[in-house]
Amino acid sequence: MLRALLLAAPGAGKGTQGTRLAARYGVPHLATGDMLRAHVADQTELGREAQVYMDRGELVPDDLVVRLAVGRIGAPGAAAGFVLDGFPRTLAQAVNAYEWAKTRDRMFHAVIVLDVPETELVARLVERGRIAGRSDDTEDTIRNRLAVYRAETQPLMDFYDARQILFALDGTGTIDEVASRIEDALVGRGLAPLG
Ligand code: AMP
Numbered sequence: 280m281l282r283a284l285l286l287a288a289p290g291a292g293k294g295t296q297g298t299r300l301a302a303r304y305g306v307p308h309l310a311t312g313d314m315l316r317a318h319v320a321d322q323t324e325l326g327r328e329a330q331v332y333m334d335r336g337e338l339v340p341d342d343l344v345v346r347l348a349v350g351r352i353g354a355p356g357a358a359a360g361f362v363l364d365g366f367p368r369t370l371a372q373a374v375n376a377y378e379w380a381k382t383r384d385r386m387f388h389a390v391i392v393l394d395v396p397e398t399e400l401v402a403r404l405v406e407r408g409r410i411a412g413r414s415d416d417t418e419d420t421i422r423n424r425l426a427v428y429r430a431e432t433q434p435l436m437d438f439y440d441a442r443q444i445l446f447a448l449d450g451t452g453t454i455d456e457v458a459s460r461i462e463d464a465l466v467g468r469g470l471a472p473l474g
Contacts, residue, residue, distance in 0.1 A: 280306075281300075281388060281470055282361060282388050282389075283304075283388060284363045284389070284439075285393065286435060287393035287450060288400050289404060289421070289428060290399075290403040290404040291400060292457060294310060294364060296457055297310060300362050300461060303472045304360065306357070306360040307356055307357055307362070308361075309352065309357070309364065310363075310365050311366040315333060325347070334415060336415055336419075336422075336423035336424040341372050344372060345375050345376070349375075352380075363387075367435060370431075373438050389464070390439040390446065395450040401421055401425070446461075446465075448460045
Protein backbone atom coordinates (compact mmCIF):
# COMPACT_ATOMS: atom_id res chain seq x y z
CA MET A 280 0.00 0.00 0.00
CA LEU A 281 1.43 3.31 -1.05
CA ARG A 282 -0.19 6.56 -2.01
CA ALA A 283 2.69 8.75 -3.07
CA LEU A 284 3.13 11.80 -5.15
CA LEU A 285 6.21 12.93 -7.06
CA LEU A 286 6.68 16.66 -7.07
CA ALA A 287 9.55 17.85 -9.21
CA ALA A 288 10.43 20.15 -12.07
CA PRO A 289 10.19 18.94 -15.68
CA GLY A 290 13.27 16.83 -16.36
CA ALA A 291 13.92 15.97 -12.72
CA GLY A 292 13.14 12.29 -13.27
CA LYS A 293 9.49 12.00 -12.24
CA GLY A 294 8.65 9.57 -15.04
CA THR A 295 11.69 7.33 -14.56
CA GLN A 296 11.47 7.24 -10.78
CA GLY A 297 7.68 7.09 -10.78
CA THR A 298 7.65 3.96 -12.95
CA ARG A 299 10.24 2.25 -10.76
CA LEU A 300 8.64 3.22 -7.50
CA ALA A 301 5.22 2.04 -8.64
CA ALA A 302 6.62 -1.35 -9.68
CA ARG A 303 8.46 -1.68 -6.37
CA TYR A 304 5.24 -1.16 -4.40
CA GLY A 305 2.95 -2.97 -6.83
CA VAL A 306 0.75 0.03 -7.52
CA PRO A 307 -0.09 1.88 -10.75
CA HIS A 308 2.02 4.79 -11.95
CA LEU A 309 -0.42 7.56 -12.83
CA ALA A 310 1.06 10.42 -14.82
CA THR A 311 -1.28 13.21 -15.85
CA GLY A 312 1.16 14.23 -18.63
CA ASP A 313 0.89 10.71 -20.13
CA MET A 314 -2.91 10.73 -19.77
CA LEU A 315 -3.10 14.10 -21.51
CA ARG A 316 -0.74 13.01 -24.31
CA ALA A 317 -2.92 9.93 -24.87
CA HIS A 318 -5.97 12.17 -25.22
CA VAL A 319 -4.08 14.39 -27.67
CA ALA A 320 -3.01 11.36 -29.72
CA ASP A 321 -6.59 10.03 -29.78
CA GLN A 322 -7.84 13.51 -30.68
CA THR A 323 -10.54 13.45 -28.05
CA GLU A 324 -12.33 16.68 -27.16
CA LEU A 325 -10.33 16.86 -23.94
CA GLY A 326 -7.13 16.27 -25.92
CA ARG A 327 -7.90 19.06 -28.35
CA GLU A 328 -8.58 21.45 -25.48
CA ALA A 329 -5.43 20.44 -23.60
CA GLN A 330 -3.05 20.53 -26.56
CA VAL A 331 -3.16 24.30 -26.93
CA TYR A 332 -1.77 24.72 -23.40
CA MET A 333 0.68 21.84 -23.60
CA ASP A 334 2.28 23.12 -26.80
CA ARG A 335 2.94 26.47 -25.12
CA GLY A 336 4.38 24.83 -22.02
CA GLU A 337 1.48 26.17 -19.96
CA LEU A 338 -0.64 24.29 -17.48
CA VAL A 339 -3.89 22.77 -18.62
CA PRO A 340 -6.88 24.28 -16.71
CA ASP A 341 -7.37 22.87 -13.21
CA ASP A 342 -10.92 21.56 -13.64
CA LEU A 343 -9.95 19.49 -16.65
CA VAL A 344 -6.88 17.94 -14.99
CA VAL A 345 -8.59 17.36 -11.65
CA ARG A 346 -11.36 15.41 -13.38
CA LEU A 347 -8.80 13.28 -15.19
CA ALA A 348 -6.59 12.60 -12.15
CA VAL A 349 -9.31 12.01 -9.58
CA GLY A 350 -11.04 9.63 -11.98
CA ARG A 351 -7.89 7.51 -11.99
CA ILE A 352 -6.91 7.65 -8.30
CA GLY A 353 -10.50 6.85 -7.41
CA ALA A 354 -10.75 3.90 -9.82
CA PRO A 355 -10.73 0.29 -8.54
CA GLY A 356 -7.26 -0.19 -10.10
CA ALA A 357 -5.86 2.26 -7.57
CA ALA A 358 -7.38 0.58 -4.51
CA ALA A 359 -3.93 -0.60 -3.30
CA GLY A 360 -2.52 2.84 -3.88
CA PHE A 361 -0.70 4.71 -6.63
CA VAL A 362 2.29 6.80 -7.52
CA LEU A 363 1.02 10.07 -8.90
CA ASP A 364 3.35 11.90 -11.22
CA GLY A 365 2.73 15.44 -12.41
CA PHE A 366 -0.39 16.07 -10.34
CA PRO A 367 -1.20 18.20 -8.41
CA ARG A 368 0.71 21.04 -10.01
CA THR A 369 -1.17 24.02 -8.58
CA LEU A 370 -2.38 24.86 -5.11
CA ALA A 371 -5.98 24.70 -6.33
CA GLN A 372 -5.41 21.15 -7.62
CA ALA A 373 -3.75 20.16 -4.34
CA VAL A 374 -6.59 21.49 -2.22
CA ASN A 375 -9.10 19.79 -4.48
CA ALA A 376 -7.28 16.43 -4.34
CA TYR A 377 -6.85 16.76 -0.57
CA GLU A 378 -10.55 17.34 0.01
CA TRP A 379 -11.39 14.47 -2.31
CA ALA A 380 -8.98 12.08 -0.54
CA LYS A 381 -10.03 13.12 2.97
CA THR A 382 -13.66 12.21 2.49
CA ARG A 383 -12.71 8.83 0.97
CA ASP A 384 -10.00 7.77 3.38
CA ARG A 385 -7.40 7.94 0.61
CA MET A 386 -4.98 10.51 2.01
CA PHE A 387 -1.50 10.66 0.50
CA HIS A 388 1.24 9.03 2.58
CA ALA A 389 4.19 10.83 1.07
CA VAL A 390 5.06 13.66 -1.28
CA ILE A 391 8.52 13.21 -2.75
CA VAL A 392 10.35 16.26 -4.03
CA LEU A 393 13.35 15.67 -6.30
CA ASP A 394 15.78 18.59 -6.25
CA VAL A 395 17.81 19.06 -9.44
CA PRO A 396 19.66 22.29 -10.37
CA GLU A 397 18.05 24.23 -13.21
CA THR A 398 21.09 24.07 -15.52
CA GLU A 399 20.98 20.28 -15.34
CA LEU A 400 17.21 20.25 -15.95
CA VAL A 401 17.54 22.27 -19.15
CA ALA A 402 20.35 20.00 -20.41
CA ARG A 403 18.33 16.86 -19.68
CA LEU A 404 15.18 18.22 -21.37
CA VAL A 405 16.97 19.41 -24.49
CA GLU A 406 18.47 15.92 -24.79
CA ARG A 407 15.06 14.26 -24.27
CA GLY A 408 13.53 16.50 -26.97
CA ARG A 409 16.31 15.45 -29.34
CA ILE A 410 15.86 11.73 -28.67
CA ALA A 411 12.13 11.30 -28.03
CA GLY A 412 10.92 14.15 -30.21
CA ARG A 413 8.54 15.40 -27.55
CA SER A 414 6.98 18.50 -29.05
CA ASP A 415 7.14 20.44 -25.78
CA ASP A 416 10.85 19.78 -25.21
CA THR A 417 12.14 22.76 -27.20
CA GLU A 418 14.34 25.30 -25.44
CA ASP A 419 11.73 28.11 -25.32
CA THR A 420 8.99 25.81 -24.07
CA ILE A 421 11.38 24.28 -21.54
CA ARG A 422 12.18 27.72 -20.07
CA ASN A 423 8.50 28.48 -19.84
CA ARG A 424 7.71 25.15 -18.15
CA LEU A 425 10.44 25.74 -15.58
CA ALA A 426 9.12 29.24 -14.88
CA VAL A 427 5.60 27.82 -14.53
CA TYR A 428 6.93 25.17 -12.16
CA ARG A 429 8.62 27.76 -9.95
CA ALA A 430 5.57 29.98 -9.82
CA GLU A 431 2.75 27.45 -9.58
CA THR A 432 4.11 24.24 -8.19
CA GLN A 433 6.63 25.22 -5.57
CA PRO A 434 3.93 26.69 -3.27
CA LEU A 435 2.60 23.14 -2.99
CA MET A 436 5.66 22.21 -0.96
CA ASP A 437 4.52 24.43 1.90
CA PHE A 438 1.07 22.90 1.69
CA TYR A 439 2.39 19.34 2.07
CA ASP A 440 5.12 20.29 4.51
CA ALA A 441 2.45 21.69 6.82
CA ARG A 442 0.78 18.27 6.63
CA GLN A 443 4.08 16.59 7.46
CA ILE A 444 4.24 14.33 4.44
CA LEU A 445 6.93 16.14 2.45
CA PHE A 446 10.29 14.49 1.69
CA ALA A 447 12.74 16.78 -0.11
CA LEU A 448 15.44 14.62 -1.69
CA ASP A 449 18.51 15.16 -3.84
CA GLY A 450 17.48 14.27 -7.41
CA THR A 451 21.00 14.22 -8.87
CA GLY A 452 23.17 11.15 -9.39
CA THR A 453 22.37 7.85 -11.05
CA ILE A 454 18.85 6.48 -11.40
CA ASP A 455 19.69 3.79 -8.82
CA GLU A 456 21.03 6.33 -6.34
CA VAL A 457 17.90 8.45 -6.55
CA ALA A 458 15.66 5.37 -6.32
CA SER A 459 17.41 4.26 -3.11
CA ARG A 460 17.04 7.70 -1.58
CA ILE A 461 13.32 7.58 -2.27
CA GLU A 462 12.91 4.08 -0.89
CA ASP A 463 14.95 4.85 2.23
CA ALA A 464 12.78 7.85 2.96
CA LEU A 465 9.60 5.81 2.58
CA VAL A 466 10.88 2.87 4.63
CA GLY A 467 11.88 5.39 7.32
CA ARG A 468 8.23 6.39 7.43
CA GLY A 469 7.09 2.77 7.79
CA LEU A 470 6.14 2.36 4.13
CA ALA A 471 7.79 -0.90 3.06
CA PRO A 472 8.02 -2.10 -0.55
CA LEU A 473 6.98 -5.53 -1.79
CA GLY A 474 9.26 -8.53 -1.20
P1 AMP B 1 4.51 16.33 -17.98
O1 AMP B 1 4.63 15.13 -18.84
O2 AMP B 1 4.18 15.98 -16.56
O3 AMP B 1 5.71 17.23 -18.08
O4 AMP B 1 3.26 17.17 -18.53
C1 AMP B 1 3.25 17.69 -19.84
C2 AMP B 1 2.26 18.83 -19.95
O5 AMP B 1 0.95 18.37 -19.60
C3 AMP B 1 2.52 20.00 -19.00
O6 AMP B 1 3.47 20.91 -19.51
C4 AMP B 1 1.11 20.59 -18.88
O7 AMP B 1 0.79 21.35 -20.02
C5 AMP B 1 0.24 19.37 -18.88
N1 AMP B 1 -0.02 18.86 -17.50
C6 AMP B 1 0.36 17.67 -16.96
N2 AMP B 1 -0.04 17.55 -15.68
C7 AMP B 1 -0.70 18.70 -15.40
C8 AMP B 1 -1.36 19.21 -14.24
N3 AMP B 1 -1.41 18.51 -13.09
N4 AMP B 1 -1.93 20.44 -14.31
C9 AMP B 1 -1.90 21.16 -15.45
N5 AMP B 1 -1.29 20.75 -16.57
C10 AMP B 1 -0.70 19.54 -16.56
